[in-house]
Amino acid sequence: MAFPSLLRRFAVASVVAVATLAGSLAIPHDPYIRWQDMRSEAWARLGWIYERIHFDETPIDIAFIGTSHTMNGVDGAAVRAALAAASGACRYVTNFAFPSYGRNMHWLIARELLENRKVGTLVLEVFENESRKAHPFFSTVAEVSDVLQAPLLINLNYFSDIAQLPARQVMLGLKTLMPERFGLHRRFDPAHYDGEDVDNTRQVQVGGVALTPPRDRVLPPERLERAAERARAAKNGNMLGSHLQALEYRYPRHYLDRILALAAERGVAVKFLYLPSYAYVGSQPRDPSLYAGHGEMLSTGTLLADTGLWYDPDHLNAQGAALLSTQLGKLLAGAAGDAAPAGQSIPCSRSLPDVMASRTH
Numbered sequence: 001m002a003f004p005s006l007l008r009r010f011a012v013a014s015v016v017a018v019a020t021l022a023g024s025l026a027i028p029h030d031p032y033i034r035w036q037d038m039r040s041e042a043w044a045r046l047g048w049i050y051e052r053i054h055f056d057e058t059p060i061d062i063a064f065i066g067t068s069h070t071m072n073g074v075d076g077a078a079v080r081a082a083l084a085a086a087s088g089a090c091r092y093v094t095n096f097a098f099p100s101y102g103r104n105m106h107w108l109i110a111r112e113l114l115e116n117r118k119v120g121t122l123v124l125e126v127f128e129n130e131s132r133k134a135h136p137f138f139s140t141v142a143e144v145s146d147v148l149q150a151p152l153l154i155n156l157n158y159f160s161d162i163a164q165l166p167a168r169q170v171m172l173g174l175k176t177l178m179p180e181r182f183g184l185h186r187r188f189d190p191a192h193y194d195g196e197d198v199d200n201t202r203q204v205q206v207g208g209v210a211l212t213p214p215r216d217r218v219l220p221p222e223r224l225e226r227a228a229e230r231a232r233a234a235k236n237g238n239m240l241g242s243h244l245q246a247l248e249y250r251y252p253r254h255y256l257d258r259i260l261a262l263a264a265e266r267g268v269a270v271k272f273l274y275l276p277s278y279a280y281v282g283s284q285p286r287d288p289s290l291y292a293g294h295g296e297m298l299s300t301g302t303l304l305a306d307t308g309l310w311y312d313p314d315h316l317n318a319q320g321a322a323l324l325s326t327q328l329g330k331l332l333a334g335a336a337g338d339a340a341p342a343g344q345s346i347p348c349s350r351s352l353p354d355v356m357a358s359r360t361h
Contacts, residue, residue: 025144026169029172033179038141039183046140049096049112053112056193059118062123063095064095065110065124067100068099070275071098074324074325074328079328096113101127103256105138105141106124106259108142114263114266115262119266126273126297128235129287130252130287134150136157138161140168147165201215215317217311218308218317221307235279260294273328278313282304303324
């Protein structure tokens, strides 16, 4: 009969399709290629993050991880200088923040960092409430297992992330074979390295190329206040109701808990930096209990309430970043003597990092 024959052909085709998809997930590739592969605007910072962790032997005593709030708001060199002035301690500060919300991306960066380097203190950005969003580029840099094992509830990107994996794996395998054809680096090249820390507070740049005008604009106070009012009016901290809060915020909490657990396992001190949009300055995070007992909350006091320090409603301008960085250095100075530097002893006066050009990845 025709129907059983058609059914058998469909079953065979389904098995072949599934086997092909499964096989594509096993295609090997170089993780350095994967971290380089996002090359759009400031998101191209992922390649530098991998290089800083794996190929630059400069110590990482204090590491910042967060969103563009931290990327544009914290100048690692200024934090280091203020810390040294306040305590006399030399601590190497690196800003690993990356644009867009998503604790899943923070987990990938933190894991890469903590599993491969000795770190003294990890500073995690905190905003008014944990973002329920998954990072839009999680599936670009995650391991296959990260995507497959991501929490399903409530993760609106779960199936779309999985759907992208087969094509991603095929392309990464191809790019590993011929990276130069795709504008990628087969091996680390110090000549194309951005250095031990990248300052995006004055001008956002990647690979020495400026992506924004100088960030010295001061947003008019009336525009800033109107934007803050709109943001507060539109805010819904409990879309599912307070009784389902644990479910609603399960996704970001899953990754935050993993970061904190890995830091504890590696003996890394954790501190939190409350760095929200202008609409929520001067207040505490919506649920401070998430962070209690895991590390100090670095308070900016009334600093961020100054309307002259904002580039837009979500980001500080260069002046604001300079003041914030100085204050952070002073706050971190209090704990500077609690632990020895994470890396080997290298003079603080050194202006350029000793790059491990021959180190393989």
